[in-house]
Amino acid sequence: MTTTLINGATLPDGTTTDLLIADGVIAERGAGLSAPAGARVVDAAGLVALPGLVDLHTHLREPGFEQSETVLSGTRAAAAGGFTAVFAMANTMPVSDTAGVVEQVQALGDAAGYATVRPIGAVTVGLGGERLSEIGAMANSRAGVRVFSDDGKCVHDSLLMRRALEYVKTFDGVVAQHAQDPRLTENAQMNEGALSSELGLKGWPAVAEESIIARDVLLAEHVGARLHICHLSTAGSVDVVRWAKARGIEVTAEVTPHHLLLTEELIRSYDARYKVNPPLRRDDDVRALREGLVDGTIDIVATDHAPHPEESKDCEWDHASFGMVGLESALSVVQAAMVDTGLFGWADVARVLSQTPAAIGRLGGHSHSFEVGASANLVFVDPASSSTFTVDRLAGKSHNSPYLGMTLPGSVRHTFHRGYPTVLDGSVLGASEVAAAAAAAGVARG
Amino acid sequence: MRHLLSTRDLLRDDAIGLLDIAEDMSEVQNREVKKLPTLRGKTVVNLFFEDSTRTRTSFEVAAKRLSADVINFSAKGSSVSKGESLKDTAQTLAAMGADGVVIRHSASGAPQVLAQSGWIDAGVVNAGDGTHEHPTQALLDAFTMRRRIHGDAARGRDLDGVSVMIVGDVLHSRVARSNLWLLETLGAHVTFVAPATLVPVGASTWPADIRYDLDAALAEVQPDVMMMLRIQQERMNAAFFPTTREYSRQWGLDDERLLALRPDSIVMHPGPMNRGLEISSRAADSAQSTVIEQVANGVSIRMAVLYSLLSGDREARS
Ligand SMILES: [Zn+2]
Numbered sequence: 001m002t003t004t005l006i007n008g009a010t011l012p013d014g015t016t017t018d019l020l021i022a023d024g025v026i027a028e029r030g031a032g033l034s035a036p037a038g039a040r041v042v043d044a045a046g047l048v049a050l051p052g053l054v055d056l057h058t059h060l061r062e063p064g065f066e067q068s069e070t071v072l073s074g075t076r077a078a079a080a081g082g083f084t085a086v087f088a089m090a091n092t093m094p095v096s097d098t099a100g101v102v103e104q105v106q107a108l109g110d111a112a113g114y115a116t117v118r119p120i121g122a123v124t125v126g127l128g129g130e131r132l133s134e135i136g137a138m139a140n141s142r143a144g145v146r147v148f149s150d151d152g153k154c155v156h157d158s159l160l161m162r163r164a165l166e167y168v169k170t171f172d173g174v175v176a177q178h179a180q181d182p183r184l185t186e187n188a189q190m191n192e193g194a195l196s197s198e199l200g201l202k203g204w205p206a207v208a209e210e211s212i213i214a215r216d217v218l219l220a221e222h223v224g225a226r227l228h229i230c231h232l233s234t235a236g237s238v239d240v241v242r243w244a245k246a247r248g249i250e251v252t253a254e255v256t257p258h259h260l261l262l263t264e265e266l267i268r269s270y271d272a273r274y275k276v277n278p279p280l281r282r283d284d285d286v287r288a289l290r291e292g293l294v295d296g297t298i299d300i301v302a303t304d305h306a307p308h309p310e311e312s313k314d315c316e317w318d319h320a321s322f323g324m325v326g327l328e329s330a331l332s333v334v335q336a337a338m339v340d341t342g343l344f345g346w347a348d349v350a351r352v353l354s355q356t357p358a359a360i361g362r363l364g365g366h367s368h369s370f371e372v373g374a375s376a377n378l379v380f381v382d383p384a385s386s387s388t389f390t391v392d393r394l395a396g397k398s399h400n401s402p403y404l405g406m407t408l409p410g411s412v413r414h415t416f417h418r419g420y421p422t423v424l425d426g427s428v429l430g431a432s433e434v435a436a437a438a439a440a441a442g443v444a445r446g
Numbered sequence: 447m448r449h450l451l452s453t454r455d456l457l458r459d460d461a462i463g464l465l466d467i468a469e470d471m472s473e474v475q476n477r478e479v480k481k482l483p484t485l486r487g488k489t490v491v492n493l494f495f496e497d498s499t500r501t502r503t504s505f506e507v508a509a510k511r512l513s514a515d516v517i518n519f520s521a522k523g524s525s526v527s528k529g530e531s532l533k534d535t536a537q538t539l540a541a542m543g544a545d546g547v548v549i550r551h552s553a554s555g556a557p558q559v560l561a562q563s564g565w566i567d568a569g570v571v572n573a574g575d576g577t578h579e580h581p582t583q584a585l586l587d588a589f590t591m592r593r594r595i596h597g598d599a600a601r602g603r604d605l606d607g608v609s610v611m612i613v614g615d616v617l618h619s620r621v622a623r624s625n626l627w628l629l630e631t632l633g634a635h636v637t638f639v640a641p642a643t644l645v646p647v648g649a650s651t652w653p654a655d656i657r658y659d660l661d662a663a664l665a666e667v668q669p670d671v672m673m674m675l676r677i678q679q680e681r682m683n684a685a686f687f688p689t690t691r692e693y694s695r696q697w698g699l700d701d702e703r704l705l706a707l708r709p710d711s712i713v714m715h716p717g718p719m720n721r722g723l724e725i726s727s728r729a730a731d732s733a734q735s736t737v738i739e740q741v742a743n744g745v746s747i748r749m750a751v752l753y754s755l756l757s758g759d760r761e762a763r764s
Binding site: 192193194195196197198200201203204269272311314315316317318319429 | 454459531532534551552553554555558559562576577578579617620623646647648649651706739
């Protein structure tokens with residue numbers, strides 16, 4: 001087992017401390033800790049320590065789309081971005097709609113060791129939107145699924161959505177809805193407005209998202225179930241969720257880093273790296289999303305990391321795939337949009353990128369407040385650095401990042417998953433080293 | 447100019463320059479020998495991902511009158527229709543030594559993607575992309591208006607104070623968009639008339655008046671130019687309007703409305719026309735109609751565009 005002494009890290013509350021990591025947990029904390037014999041010593045002066053980040057919305061693509069990403073490459077990207085847990089979306093091939101598939105995904109994650117992988121189960125068979133999938137079997141499988149989503153598609157049928165909310169409640173689960181009215185968004189290409197009209201790209205109107213959210217919060221209220229809304233993207237959606245929360249409805253909401261920073265104006269280039277679903281919106285929406293995140297209407301930031309091979313983006317806009325990779329850039333983008341603008345302190349970042357997503361996903365033993373005995377999932381960030389975002393920062397298989405060439409603040413220096421390092425001095429450790437550490441940690445624990 | 451991708455980015459002087467060159471080209475077309483040696487040795491590729499015999503032929507005639515070699519690369523029956531990417535097609539054309547690519551594509555922005563890709567170092571002319579733009583159509587329309595209005599004194603003139611009413615499916619029309627930006631640049635005033643379902647979202651921010659009632663708009667504006675847009679029958683199935691009969695009654699240029707125009711107003715249509723739907727035969731064939739002139743002027747404009755983009759040493763100009 002690795003033992004590591006972290007010297008002089010700054011915690012999210014602004015205090016400075018040493019941390020001793022041993023046997024996979026935070027063994028000691030305080031000033032002037034001394035390193036046991038053989039311990040690795042990490043100088044964390046000037047670095048901010050955060051609990052390991054938790055992404056409630058990641059597309060790992062395996063099984064089925066391994067040319068874009070695998071569980072191994074996707075969790076490597078996660079580690080590079082400071083994440084120690086990812087919830088893997090169900091739109092794989094085969095779809096993650098049975099106990100067999102979710103157990104396979106989880107096992108691949110365990111073996112790779114870069115991050116804890118928590119599979120998300122499909123709400124409906126094959127994401128077909130017609131019949132409930134084996135939600136109970138997935139919940140009771142070794143993967144212990146608690147989050148169910150047809151993400152990529154909206155559970156559009158009102159009755160089916162009602163049943164899903166009710167049935168999932170049985171297993172203390174939550175339905176994560178991709179809110180998109182399919183009829184209002186047929187062949188939609190970008191946010192609907194003056195710009196889509198000028199560019200001749202078919203519009204994806206805000207109302208297609210807002211109307212589904214409005215329906216679903218009322219359904220959740222009616223059946224007394226938990227509801228999670230994926231990737232809110234419009235000012236109107238923020239208003240609807242704010243209203244629902246004030247009414248006491250048990251709804252949580254997420255926003256992606258890209259919707260906090262980028263706007264539709266980028267699409268004037270017809271560069272398909274900016275093609276994403278839901279689409280980039282207006283300045284007013286970005287402002288409302290930031291406000292919603294500050295006042296708690298929006299609970300978490302989740303990446304919607306969506307890898308695609310080069311040929312899916314190096315083409316005409318209409319023919320390009322939707323989606324952006326986001327794990328490696330998320331923390332920098334949140335720093336740019338929320339911290340450097342004065343809207344957020346680091347404790348807020350820890351809340352929206354670690355503690356609350358862990359709570360929504362019922363991920364035990366993961367996120368923490370640096371208490372002794374907590375599982376040592378940790379990330380150390382250098383907030384003072386600033387650099388051009390290049391492909392060197394991308395650790396997954398795909399390079400479809402909208403930030404390439406942009407200057408972004410902050411960089412992940414070290415990531416620890418269950419007490420062993422996955423990133424040291426800004427470099428992602430090798431796959432065999434990490435897998436061995438994961439196996440050792442598993443043995444020590446088991 | 448390196449490429450012609452849109453009229454929105456076209457400066458006033460460049461636009462008037464193109465119209466003036468087209469006047470010269472038009473004179474050449476009235477001579478017995480219609481050919482100029484200007485683009486001898488240059489290769490122009492007509493890359494058409496969408497069928498349009500009219501536009502393709504117009505570009506082909508224009509290129510040949512400038513003595514360029516023309517390759518027609520149409521999507522139908524070629525590797526393009528079998529799923530070859532724009533990138534591979536572009537690299538193939540580059541290997542063939544294309545100096546100019548005239549591209550028609552159903553995807554908005556495809557010409558811009560091609561121009562900025564680095565896949566090919568050729569001048570790119572947008573011959574219509576999705577519902578985005580069709581710049582040479584707008585240029586030939588402006589050329590036609592300028593001639594009708596200013597006659598032999600057209601050279602160097604803009605369209606200051608000309609009122610243009612564009613009627614029909616603005617939502618899906620790249621012709622309407624390209625005309626709007628160019629007419630705005632040239633000082634004309636544009637009124638769009640259409641059912642609200644066929645007015646683009648956000649068009650209220652555009653430099654155009656938007657009206658729903660054609661008769662009221664005609665009475666009030668008394669436009670110098672009436673431009674009727676083609677209505678595609680499939681729009682009816684997508685519930686943009688209930689029936690073609692209702693559309694025609696409300697927004698068609700029928701005989702009665704033709705009589706309501708000022709006698710010196712001109713009637714335009716980019717073609718192909720649905721006679722009896724958006725325009726009556728009498729209106730289309732009247733002395734006020736410029737439909738046939740538009741076709742002839744199309745060749746002159748496309749000669750002017752190809753000449754401006756491709757004559758001389760491209761590297762020296764870019
Ligand atoms: Zn989604």
